[in-house]
Amino acid sequence: xxxxxxxxxxxxxxxxxxxxxxxxxxxxxxxxxxxxxxxxxxxxxxxxxxxxxxxxxxxxxxxxxxxxxxxxxxxxxxxxxxxxxxxxxxxxxxxx
Amino acid sequence: xxxxxxxxxxxxxxxxxxxxxxxxxxxxxxxxxxxxxxxxxxxxxxxxxxxxxxxxxxxxxxxxxxxxxxxxxxxxxxxxxxxxxxxxxxxxxxxxxxxxxxxxxxxxxxxxxxxxxxxxxxxxxxxxxxxxxxxxxxxxxxxxxxxxxxxxxxxxxxxxxxxxxxxxxxxxxxxxxxxxxxxxxxxxxxxxxxxxxxxxxxxxxxxxxxxxxxxxxxxxxxxxxxxxxxxxxxxxxxxxxxxxxxxxxxxxxxxxxxxxxxxxxxxxxxxxxxxxxxxxxxxxxxxxxxxxxxxxxxxxxxxxxxxxxxxxxxxxxxxxxxxxxxxxxxxxxxxxxxxxxxxxxxxxxxxxxxxxxxxxxxxxxxxxxxxxxxxxxxxxxxxxxxxxxxxxxxxxxxxxxxxxxxxxxxxxxxxxxxxxxxxxxxxxxxxxxxxxxxxx
Ligand SMILES: Cc1cc2nc3c(=O)[nH]c(=O)nc-3n(C[C@H](O)[C@H](O)[C@H](O)COP(=O)(O)OP(=O)(O)OC[C@H]3O[C@@H](n4cnc5c(N)ncnc54)[C@H](O)[C@@H]3O)c2cc1C
Ligand SMILES: [Zn+2]
Numbered sequence: 001x002x003x004x005x006x007x008x009x010x011x012x013x014x015x016x017x018x019x020x021x022x023x024x025x026x027x028x029x030x031x032x033x034x035x036x037x038x039x040x041x042x043x044x045x046x047x048x049x050x051x052x053x054x055x056x057x058x059x060x061x062x063x064x065x066x067x068x069x070x071x072x073x074x075x076x077x078x079x080x081x082x083x084x085x086x087x088x089x090x091x092x093x094x095x096x
Numbered sequence: 097x098x099x100x101x102x103x104x105x106x107x108x109x110x111x112x113x114x115x116x117x118x119x120x121x122x123x124x125x126x127x128x129x130x131x132x133x134x135x136x137x138x139x140x141x142x143x144x145x146x147x148x149x150x151x152x153x154x155x156x157x158x159x160x161x162x163x164x165x166x167x168x169x170x171x172x173x174x175x176x177x178x179x180x181x182x183x184x185x186x187x188x189x190x191x192x193x194x195x196x197x198x199x200x201x202x203x204x205x206x207x208x209x210x211x212x213x214x215x216x217x218x219x220x221x222x223x224x225x226x227x228x229x230x231x232x233x234x235x236x237x238x239x240x241x242x243x244x245x246x247x248x249x250x251x252x253x254x255x256x257x258x259x260x261x262x263x264x265x266x267x268x269x270x271x272x273x274x275x276x277x278x279x280x281x282x283x284x285x286x287x288x289x290x291x292x293x294x295x296x297x298x299x300x301x302x303x304x305x306x307x308x309x310x311x312x313x314x315x316x317x318x319x320x321x322x323x324x325x326x327x328x329x330x331x332x333x334x335x336x337x338x339x340x341x342x343x344x345x346x347x348x349x350x351x352x353x354x355x356x357x358x359x360x361x362x363x364x365x366x367x368x369x370x371x372x373x374x375x376x377x378x379x380x381x382x383x384x385x386x387x388x389x390x391x392x393x394x395x396x397x398x399x400x401x402x403x404x405x406x407x408x409x410x411x412x413x414x415x416x417x418x419x420x421x422x423x424x425x426x427x428x429x430x431x432x433x434x435x436x437x438x439x440x441x442x443x444x445x446x447x448x449x450x451x452x453x454x455x456x457x458x459x460x461x462x463x464x465x466x467x468x469x470x471x472x473x474x475x476x477x478x479x480x481x482x483x484x485x486x487x488x489x490x491x492x493x494x495x496x497x498x499x500x501x502x503x504x505x506x507x508x509x510x511x512x513x514x515x516x517x518x519x520x521x522x523x524x525x526x527x528x529x530x531x532x533x534x535x536x
Binding site: 001013014017018020021034035038039041042043044046047048051053069071072073074 | 360362363366371372373374375376420421422423424425429431464520521
């Protein structure tokens with residue numbers, strides 16, 4: 001599996017650490033609804049199709065990426081840089 | 097009997113009763129002898145291939161070992177026989193037919209000890225119960241400790257198990273080698289063996305035979321096992337309760353639905369709008385060319401990600417770890433088995449020149465606390481048995497037994513009562529993550 005890192009180019013997924021479901025949203029710190037916290041901590045999208053997920057380029061630029069991958073075919077349709085440099089980098093690279 | 101044409105001989109032995117009676121026949125010495133006379137060409141089919149009826153009392157989604165065992169006990173112990181088991185592929189073609197068949201019950205927490213030891217009790221005479229040889233072989237499962245942390249964790253398991261009356265004992269490295277002579281216990285390995293936890297009545301069973309035995313048993317009671325029938329939707333009424341399932345072979349009405357779909361549970365539960373704390377990962381295994389008997393037990397090592405046994409055919413059966421990412425592809429990355437093989441070669445130097453024949457993967461449904469979910473859901477009439485992840489084969493009989501109770505009574509059996517979906521809200525987790533990081 002190749003992941004096209006917007007900063008480093010196409011690299012084997014062995015250079016990356018998987019960070020899991022990227023759609024999880026943390027409730028506000030003062031949110032008292034137990035169901036929302038339970039969903040945040042435990043429930044996962046786990047779709048049989050396109051999955052938005054985090055990958056950390058640990059043996060490369062060390063950026064976190066948001067990758068859209070089909071988890072049945074392993075086709076990657078989008079890669080987006082996260083973090084402070086995201087804006088500049090994503091403007092230049094279309095991902096893939 | 098020379099001179100008698102085979103076909104004629106068969107007619108003489110079974111006058112005019114093809115199929116039906118054979119289906120109902122019991123396996124015993126007399127049957128074996130009779131069938132030997134016709135060169136074993138006339139064993140009938142062991143279960144029917146029925147058309148789906150319009151309505152069932154219970155529809156089970158997934159004909160793996162757990163789904164089939166559930167149907168068997170529903171019919172046998174609860175008299176619920178108007179049951180269909182729907183399978184999108186062929187029965188036993190999911191993780192049941194892909195696993196490395198390790199059976200053990202030395203888990204850490206009382207809840208798990210209750211569940212897995214219940215299964216262990218049922219394994220003891222499952223072949224007699226089903227009149228089908230499931231080849232349960234209590235050859236012992238030995239779990240290796242390679243670090244001080246491992247030693248402490250395994251000893252804690254041994255003590256916890258003994259308090260609960262579950263068999264488990266601690267062995268020194270030398271005792272481990274005595275139990276399994278091919279084991280390398282030299283001090284200059286990267287991760288030397290410091291000792292091991294041994295459960296003697298643990299072992300292996302034949303995975304396919306478990307699925308087939310339960311299928312045959314359930315079919316005898318009138319359960320319809322319907323293969324090539326994918327569930328594509330769950331229909332719910334105005335009150336929210338289930339009404340039935342949409343399938344590739346039409347709508348089937350059902351009073352109760354049991355989802356036993358392993359790696360596909362999230363997909364099926366999405367059809368009813370229930371979100372699950374599950375992720376589906378690839379898990380791989382591989383077998384070597386067959387060789388003469390040379391490996392007496394099952395050896396597992398969580399720390400260096402390898403475990404192995406020898407099948408009765410002679411193949412070394414080797415289990416690898418999961419990939420780090422989710423996937424429904426039933427294949428994993430090559431680096432995973434390569435890593436396992438390196439560990440096997442270090443642990444058992446005598447296998448360094450063995451050739452591997454086949455490698456495959458399954459899709460395992462992993463929960464946050466590595467314990468299964470067996471019970472009710474927020475949807476009336478919808479029940480789920482899932483989250484067995486990398487290690488549910490061993491529990492097949494017990495899981496089916498308690499889930500059948502849950503479906504029949506609408507309430508859990510005391511053994512599966514702690515394994516609710518709700519525990520992720522209440523915080524009463526059953527954390528076996530340390531026990532089953534990769535292992536089975
Ligand atoms: C490589 C590997 C090694 C393993 N080793 C061990 C081991 O040594 N010991 C151990 O205890 N466990 C082990 N396991 C885990 C074990 O295999 C599983 O926990 C267990 O077999 C699960 O059984 P099941 O009946 O729940 O699932 P499955 O056998 O996977 O059955 C689920 C069935 O549901 C069907 N299905 C899914 N979706 C639908 C749908 N929409 N409509 C109709 N049918 C559907 C699937 O086709 C499948 O046949 C291993 C697993 C793997 C992959
Ligand atoms: Zn990079």
